[in-house]
Amino acid sequence: MSEEFNCPLPIDNTIERIRLGHGGGGRLTNNLIENVFKPLFSNEYLDKLHDGAIIDLPKNKIAFTTDSYTINPIFFPGGDIGKLAVTGTINDLAMCGARPKFLSLGLIIEEGFEIEKLKDILNSIKVTADKVGAMIVTGDTKVVNKGKGDGIYINTAGIGIIEHGLEILPQNVRPGDVIVLNGDVGRHGSAIMSVREGLEFESTLESDCEELWTTVEGILNSGVEVHCMRDLTRGGLVSALNEIAKASGLGVYIEEEKIPVIEEVEAICEVLGLDPLYVANEGRFIAIVPERYGEKVVSIMSSTLGTDARVIGKITEENPGKVIMKSLIGSNRLLDMISGEQLPRIC
Structure with missing residues (x-):
């Protein structure tokens, strides 16, 4: 058989x-x-x-x-x-x-x-x-x-x-350099948390997940003397700035009123007890360049991504290794790195 x-x-x-x-x-x-x-x-x-x-x-x-x-x-x-x-x-x-x-x-x-x-x-x-x-x-x-x-x-x-002769490194930033941000912050982490099981919000917010090479290529091709660039992923804007401050041995000074955060991100972060400046992004970066190139970089960022690019601060000799922010009420605030995982598994 x-x-x-x-x-x-x-x-x-x-x-x-x-x-x-x-x-x-x-x-x-x-x-x-x-x-x-x-x-x-x-x-x-x-x-x-x-x-x-x-x-x-x-x-x-x-x-x-x-x-x-x-x-x-x-x-x-x-x-x-x-x-x-x-x-x-x-x-x-x-x-x-x-x-x-x-x-x-x-x-x-x-x-x-x-x-x-x-x-x-x-x-x-x-x-x-x-x-x-x-x-x-x-x-x-x-x-x-x-x-x-x-x-x-x-x-x-x-x-x-x-394909160029620039050394784009945190150690190459100089006092007086300006910090250019390519758009509003906190979108990616906020969008992920808005749909995570058990935390669903009524929101139309989308992640800013987007490639940045097109914008960077435009900056490099324009002849801008780029000293450093950093994308604002885990730990957000503040973590990236702290990494640069510590690597360069210089200070970072930014102004809160110049940092764009959209209302939906503010609302989600308020509910979750988060600071948008520490929330992850996947399509945001900073370019640190000599002051004379600041507005040129803003223009290139805005034209390629259609975002609210701005000069948000500068590199200083004061407060080496630290990030200081001028708050909305005019006082200076020390921005340290987060000590743990603020939003697990967002990337």
Whole structure:
């Protein structure tokens, strides 16, 4: 008597959810690569399916960065974890003054995750990378047991090309430099908290998740002498300014009335007991430049992003390593770094 054998792990492309076998390196893994990843990301480097991408680089300097993303919820107003992961790495390269060129993509996916959701996330990755001319050239996927993950986590690493002679570093800021902010702060963290389970607010607020290379490229091409740039992600504006103050050994002086915060962000932060100046952003950055370039940078920022860019302060010799803010009532306030995690899993 013969028994019909049925494979418990079908290998065609009709599977609707991620299975443990998708991370096993066998037929299911190959199926995922051929039917989900390659149709989106196909290029001369990735198509070789080697253990790594072999790249010919120009003789310029390069910038290299990496970041991991565990955001909850995965899909949020203004984006998703895929857009966020690529945007974050592109923006880190941009803050170095580097043109984003090559990206890696590492996925840790929970068993049972829907393939259609994965495709939506990968499409966001593709659209965001294409916008700046970057390519996904290598990647990896692992699958964890159901209940041992939280849908999907992503790691991206990026290589960017530095095509200018500027040294864009916190250590290069000088007394008298002005600090230019490219728009209102606190949107991303506030938008995430507005839709997080158990904290839902009635709000139309969207994350500011957006690539910054287009704006940075405009600044660099205009001949501005950029001393430092920093994106305002975890810890927000204040944490970024503190990092620069400590690295440079100089003081930072800003004025509260010059820092734009929209009403919806103020309202959400008030309910949650948060200060918008410490709340994460994903499309905001500061450029520190000699005073003579301040308004030029404001103009470029406003024209490329359509945001409320402003000069918000300056670098000083006074109060080295500290950030001082002139408050709305005219008194000076010391702004220290936060001591812990204010908003967990917002990126």
